[in-house]
Amino acid sequence: MQHLFLMEFFGRGQSGRSYAVTERVRVFKALQKNVRLVTFDYNPQYNDIWQAVAPDLEATHLNMMAYYQGDAIAGGVRVERLHDHQQVTVVDRVFNQSDRLVGEIYYGLDNKTVSRRVAILYNADGSDRIRLLYQQNKVAQVHFWQAGQLQVMSFTALVRQFLQEITAQEPSIIYADVLEEEMTQAYLGVSNAVAKVAYIHADHHVGQHQILVGFRNLLRSRQFDWIVTGTHNQAIDVQTEWQCRTADIAPASINVPQSVTALADRRAMSVVVVTRFDRIKRVEDMIAAVVQAHQQNRDINLQLYGTITDQAYYTQLQKQVTDAHASNYITFNGATTDAVATFQTGQLTVFTSRTEGFGRTLLEALAAGTPVVSYDIDYGPRALIGKGGKLVSDGRVDLLANALVMGLADRHWREQASEAARQQATQYDAPHITARWADLIAELEHCDENNAD
Structure with missing residues (x-):
C-alpha cells in the first residue's frame, strides 16, 4: 500500500x-x-x-x-538564469548532470511583476515532452507529447x-x-x-x-x-x-522539554513574540496593546522575533513603533532558530492572528511554559490554550492591553498558567x-x- x-x-x-x-x-x-x-x-x-x-x-x-x-533529468539538474540589462529574469535554462538542455522557462512582466509565460520540458533526445502555457502565472494550457502524438489538455x-x-x-x-x-x-x-x-x-x-x-x-x-x-x-x-x-x-x-527556565529567572515584565511578519498576524495590534499597557506600567516591554515575509508591512510596523515613541521598550530582534528557547526569555506572549491554520508557535509557547494572551479566534487559540493563558474578544486591543497588564502583575496566575501550558502542550x-x-x-x-x- x-x-x-x-x-x-x-x-x-x-x-x-x-x-x-x-x-x-x-x-x-x-x-x-x-x-x-x-x-x-x-x-x-x-x-x-x-x-x-x-x-x-x-x-x-x-x-x-x-x-x-524520466531519464532526461536522471541524476539531478542545474539552472542557469539569464537576465536583461535591467536584471529582470528573462529565461531559466535547465541542464541535467550531463550538461544537456532539458528545460526552459520564459518570463515576462505583468504590472512590473515577473511572471511565467512558457515552460518547455524536453526528452533525453531533445524533443518536446511538455509545454506549459501560462496566463497570469497560472498554467492555462498543456501541450503533452505521448508516443509522438500531441495532446492539448488542461493542467x-x-x-x-x-x-x-x-x-x-x-x-x-x-x-x-x-x-x-x-x-x-x-x-x-x-x-x-x-x-x-x-x-x-x-x-x-x-x-x-x-x-x-x-x-x-x-x-x-x-x-x-x-x-x-x-x-x-x-x-x-x-x-x-x-x-x-x-x-x-x-x-x-511539539517536543516538550523536561524543564524550562523559571519565570523568576526570565526578563521581568517582558512580552516575547515569535511570529511571521505578515499582515494576517496583525502584529500592529500587539504593538498597540503593549503601547497601551505601557501607559499603566512603565516596565512592560515587547520583544519581537520572526521572519519578514512582507517588507512593506514590516516597515509599517517599525514606523508605528517610532511614531508611538516606543522604541525604548518595543524591540525588533530578527529571526530565531529555536522558538521554544526564545519563548523562555519572557513572562508572557501575545497572539493576534486574523485566522490561524493551527498555531505551531502557540504550541511552542505552551511547551516553553510561557502563558499566552490571545484573541479568541477559531480554531487554534480556542482549542490549544486552555488554562495556559487568557482569551479576549477578537479585535479588542483595549482588552488585550488590560490582559497583559493584569497577567504581568499577577505572579501567582502566571505560575499556574505556565504549568497548565506545559501540560496542555504534552497532548501534542x-x-x-x-x-x-x-x-x-x-x-x-x-x-x-x-x-x-
Missing part, C-alpha cells in the same frame, strides 16, 4: 502547509509506511529544496514533471492522468492538502484510489460562507472518505455542516500525534481489505 500526500507545490521557506506535510511524511516513515510527497508544478530545483528541508527523508518526493521527463486533466497512472501501479491512499479549485477537481477525478483523505486547515474553514472555494467544492463532492482537521472542535463543525467522516489530528507535533507531542495517525491508517487500509473481499 502506498500513501500519497498531494500538494500543488512544496515551499522552500517551510510555510505552515509545507512544514505540516514534512512532519506527516516523517510520522508515516516511523510507522514503516510506503509514503511519498507528490507535487505537480514545474520547479527544476525541487531536489535541492527537498534535501534542504528534509535531508533525512530521501526518496520520498515525486514531482509530476520529473516523472514525465487539471494532466494531473488527473498522472494520478491515475501512479495509483494504478499499486494500491494507493491519497491525502489531499489542496487550496486550488482546479486541483480539487483533479483529485476528485481519480478513480483508482483505495481511499481519499483531505486535510482542511483551520483558517481555511470558518463556517460555510467563509470557506475557500476549493474546499467548498471538495466537501460538496462527498467523494472524500475522510476529512482531517487540526482541532477537535473544527472536526465537529465540519462533520455537522457537511455530514462527512472526520478525524482531528494536529498538523505537527510526537507519541500522541503518531498514535492518532496509526488509528486512522488502520481504518483506511481496512478499506482495501473490504474491497478485496
Whole structure:
C-alpha cells in the first residue's frame, strides 16, 4: 500500500502547509509506511529544496514533471538564469548532470511583476515532452507529447492522468492538502484510489460562507472518505455542516522539554513574540496593546522575533513603533532558530492572528511554559490554550492591553498558567500525534481489505 500526500507545490521557506506535510511524511516513515510527497508544478530545483528541508527523508518526493521527463533529468539538474540589462529574469535554462538542455522557462512582466509565460520540458533526445502555457502565472494550457502524438489538455486533466497512472501501479491512499479549485477537481477525478483523505486547515474553514472555494467544492463532492482537521472542535463543525467522516489530528507535533527556565529567572515584565511578519498576524495590534499597557506600567516591554515575509508591512510596523515613541521598550530582534528557547526569555506572549491554520508557535509557547494572551479566534487559540493563558474578544486591543497588564502583575496566575501550558502542550507531542495517525491508517487500509473481499 502506498500513501500519497498531494500538494500543488512544496515551499522552500517551510510555510505552515509545507512544514505540516514534512512532519506527516516523517510520522508515516516511523510507522514503516510506503509514503511519498507528490507535487505537480514545474520547479527544476525541487531536489535541492527537498534535501534542504528534509535531508533525512530521501526518496520520498515525486514531482509530476520529473516523472514525465524520466531519464532526461536522471541524476539531478542545474539552472542557469539569464537576465536583461535591467536584471529582470528573462529565461531559466535547465541542464541535467550531463550538461544537456532539458528545460526552459520564459518570463515576462505583468504590472512590473515577473511572471511565467512558457515552460518547455524536453526528452533525453531533445524533443518536446511538455509545454506549459501560462496566463497570469497560472498554467492555462498543456501541450503533452505521448508516443509522438500531441495532446492539448488542461493542467487539471494532466494531473488527473498522472494520478491515475501512479495509483494504478499499486494500491494507493491519497491525502489531499489542496487550496486550488482546479486541483480539487483533479483529485476528485481519480478513480483508482483505495481511499481519499483531505486535510482542511483551520483558517481555511470558518463556517460555510467563509470557506475557500476549493474546499467548498471538495466537501460538496462527498467523494472524500475522510476529512482531517487540526482541532477537535473544527472536526465537529465540519462533520455537522457537511455530514462527512472526520478525524482531528494536529498538523505537527511539539517536543516538550523536561524543564524550562523559571519565570523568576526570565526578563521581568517582558512580552516575547515569535511570529511571521505578515499582515494576517496583525502584529500592529500587539504593538498597540503593549503601547497601551505601557501607559499603566512603565516596565512592560515587547520583544519581537520572526521572519519578514512582507517588507512593506514590516516597515509599517517599525514606523508605528517610532511614531508611538516606543522604541525604548518595543524591540525588533530578527529571526530565531529555536522558538521554544526564545519563548523562555519572557513572562508572557501575545497572539493576534486574523485566522490561524493551527498555531505551531502557540504550541511552542505552551511547551516553553510561557502563558499566552490571545484573541479568541477559531480554531487554534480556542482549542490549544486552555488554562495556559487568557482569551479576549477578537479585535479588542483595549482588552488585550488590560490582559497583559493584569497577567504581568499577577505572579501567582502566571505560575499556574505556565504549568497548565506545559501540560496542555504534552497532548501534542510526537507519541500522541503518531498514535492518532496509526488509528486512522488502520481504518483506511481496512478499506482495501473490504474491497478485496
